[in-house]
Amino acid sequence: xxxxxxxxxxxxxxxxxxxxxxxxxxxxxxxxxxxxxxxxxxxxxxxxxxxxxxxxxxxxxxxxxxxxxxxxxxxxxxxxxxxxxxxxxxxxxxxxxxxxxxxxxxxxxxxxxxxxxxxxxxxxxxxxxxxxxxxxxxxxxxxxxxxxxxxxxxxxxxxxxxxxxxxxxxxxxxxxxxxxxxxxxxxxxxxxxxxxxxxxxxxxxxxxxxxxxxxxxxxxxxxxxxxxxxxxxxxxxxxxxxxxxxxxxxxxxxxxxxxxxxxxxxxxxxxxxxxxxxxxxxxxxxxxxxxxxxxxxxxxxxxxxxxxxxxxxxxxxxxxxxxxxxxxxxxxxx
Numbered sequence: 001x002x003x004x005x006x007x008x009x010x011x012x013x014x015x016x017x018x019x020x021x022x023x024x025x026x027x028x029x030x031x032x033x034x035x036x037x038x039x040x041x042x043x044x045x046x047x048x049x050x051x052x053x054x055x056x057x058x059x060x061x062x063x064x065x066x067x068x069x070x071x072x073x074x075x076x077x078x079x080x081x082x083x084x085x086x087x088x089x090x091x092x093x094x095x096x097x098x099x100x101x102x103x104x105x106x107x108x109x110x111x112x113x114x115x116x117x118x119x120x121x122x123x124x125x126x127x128x129x130x131x132x133x134x135x136x137x138x139x140x141x142x143x144x145x146x147x148x149x150x151x152x153x154x155x156x157x158x159x160x161x162x163x164x165x166x167x168x169x170x171x172x173x174x175x176x177x178x179x180x181x182x183x184x185x186x187x188x189x190x191x192x193x194x195x196x197x198x199x200x201x202x203x204x205x206x207x208x209x210x211x212x213x214x215x216x217x218x219x220x221x222x223x224x225x226x227x228x229x230x231x232x233x234x235x236x237x238x239x240x241x242x243x244x245x246x247x248x249x250x251x252x253x254x255x256x257x258x259x260x261x262x263x264x265x266x267x268x269x270x271x272x273x274x275x276x277x278x279x280x281x282x283x284x285x286x287x288x289x290x291x292x293x294x295x296x297x298x299x300x301x302x303x304x305x306x307x308x309x310x311x312x313x314x315x316x317x318x319x320x321x322x323x324x325x326x327x328x329x330x331x332x333x334x
Contacts, residue, residue: 014045015042015045015046015049015052018038018039018041018042018045019039019042019046019049019051019052019055021038022035022038022039022042022052022055022059023055025038026055026058026059026062032059032062032063033063035059036056036059036060036063039052039055039056039059040056043056048079049079050076050079050080050083050086053072053075053076053079054072054073054076054086056072057069057072057073057076060072061266061267061270062265062266062267063266064266066093066096066097066300067097069093070090070093070094070097070099073086073089073090073093074090076089076090077089077090082111084110084114084116084117087106087109087110087117088116088117088120090106091103091106091107091117091120092120094106095120095123095124095302095304096270096300096301096302097300098297098298098300098304100124100127100304103120103124104124107120107121107124115142115146115149115150118142118145119139119142119154122135122138122139122142123135123304123307125138126304126306126307127306130306130307130310130331132161132162132163132307132310132311133162135158135161135162135307136158136159136161136162136164139154139158140158143155152171152172152174152175153175153191153195155167155168155171156168156171156172156175156195156199159171160198160199160202160312161307161310161311161312161313163202163312165199165202165203168195168199169196169199172192172195172196172199175191175192175195177190177192178190178191178192184230186230186233187233187234187236187237187240188219188220188223188230188233188234188237188238189216189219189220189237190219193212193215193216193219194216194237194240196208196212197209197212197213197216197240197244198240200212201244201282202312202313202315209244213241213244213245216237216241217241220234220237220238220241229262229265229268231262232258232261232262232263232268233262233272235254235257235258235261235262236254236255236258236262236272236275236276236279238254239251239254239255239258239276239279239283240279240282242254242283243279243280243282243283243284244282246283246284247283248283248284248285251279251280251282251283251285252280252283252285252288255276255279255280255288255292258272258276259276270299270300270301270302271302273292273295273296273299273301273302273303274296274301274302274303274308276292277289277292277293277296277303277308278311278313278314280292281313281314281316281317282313282316284316284317286317286320286322286323287322289314289317289323290322290323290326293308293309293326294326296308305330305333306330309323309326309327309330
């Protein structure tokens with residue numbers, strides 16, 4: 001409030017004053033409609049401010065207006081075309097919106113693409129072949145092109161969906177154990193533990209899975225809710241454990257609970273949608289998993305028709321008629 005008052009005293013009605021008001025309304029009051037209105041007023045005064053256009057895109061994402069969100073991202077990139085961060089952000093948003101041709105066009109316009117841009121190119125080229133081992137091989141080759149410096153979490157993911165579980169465990173071994181002061185775990189359980197649990201479960205290593213499940217349950221049970229978005233993600237953590245334990249009904253109930261409570265925030269819904277489909281599939285809830293995929297394919301999400309259904313998470317329902325039908329539909333559309 002004091003900062004706003006100081007800006008108002010020095011430059012009342014200025015773009016800076018309006019920007020400060022928009023930030024305050026967005027972050028503190030969380031009135032996204034009002035924040036958008038104020039940001040639009042500021043943008044009329046400062047149309048070339050990339051920082052302001054980026055903030056407006058955040059607000060539009062919170063409002064669930066992904067078309068406006070993408071156009072604001074596109075404006076940010078046009079205002080600062082040499083900044084690869086804006087390009088990556090726009091391409092990612094287009095992929096989430098299932099606008100793959102536009103994403104590819106933007107990707108091709110990036111000068112001197114780095115690791116992230118080339119990685120997205122490998123993923124998008126899977127539209128042509130839907131061959132996960134080929135995707136994994138291309139990503140491994142890309143890692144070597146960059147001196148073996150791919151982030152471990154990317155290697156873990158790539159090798160897991162390529163069903164190279166020993167390779168995934170090798171990549172996981174390079175991840176440091178969580179230390180005091182680290183940021184809170186994404187799903188209520190430390191990421192390294194959750195990653196090993198997933199890999200071991202996919203491998204069918206029942207003894208190690210039982211040990212890891214006990215550790216994960218103990219951590220979740222000791223967790224203190226703090227009213228943040230992480231509370232909702234901890235519900236998804238519980239759902240994952242239920243899936244690994246074969247508790248189909250419980251996993252479905254927890255996923256539904258997350259959609260009621262944790263997914264009210266649009267970015268959270270978009271960023272976790274693929275995970276909810278994977279949980280349902282691993283739990284053996286074929287119809288619910290297919291419904292989840294169908295929804296995620298027509299709303300913003302990371303679920304892509306040319307990669308997601310081919311991942312190992314869906315192997316347990318791959319022969320189910322409802323999943324076979326979905327896959328046939330998706331393949332006939334390309």
